[in-house]
Amino acid sequence: GESVGLHLPTLSVQEGDNSIINCAYSNSASDYFIWYKQESGKGPQFIIDIRSNMDKRQGQRVTVLLNKTVKHLSLQIAATQPGDSAVYFCAENTSDMRFGAGTRLTVKP
């Protein structure tokens, strides 16, 4: 039967390829952004953040790009591994910390 539930954007990549997950935000005054990763059975975990005075920040295998002009964030994962399979959320610097639907990343071996 047809599954029902929240429509989650999905991204499926081959192991070893690079992944790009996109996020649009709404508040042009936001000055701090965070990416979280939620693995099955766990709570969301901080991956990387970026402040609005930057347009790029790199971590270990992850890079976040910020385009304030179009209010867009992206998370790039290099050499994607099976352990990267999860739901990824972006969040704006707001007092109430609400989350969108997230993006489900599936890594195919």
Next chain:
Amino acid sequence: DAGVIQSPRHEVTEMGQEVTLRCKPISGHNSLFWYRQTMMRGLELLIYFNNNVPIDDSGMPEDRFSAKMPNASFSTLKIQPSEPRDSAVYFCASRELDPTSAFFGQGTRLTVV
């Protein structure tokens, strides 16, 4: 620090019973959040506290839900009476008052039968 600690990890209860979920935030964090996560509705903010004071409880589904934060190191989310549609994973998160990244607990999986 052990991180955000939630208890119990799993709870199975009968419809109509009272359920209490507990959360210990990270020491020094001034903001605490309660979320509910389901396949249907995703990760919903129920309520959050700053310095132990409830700031926004507009996400609390109905009067059956209540949350308290009697001190900086402890919060509870209570459902009375519980219903099967309350079945979900409930997360607690904490962070410093000046918005920074938040830290989540492992969640409580609630099943109401």
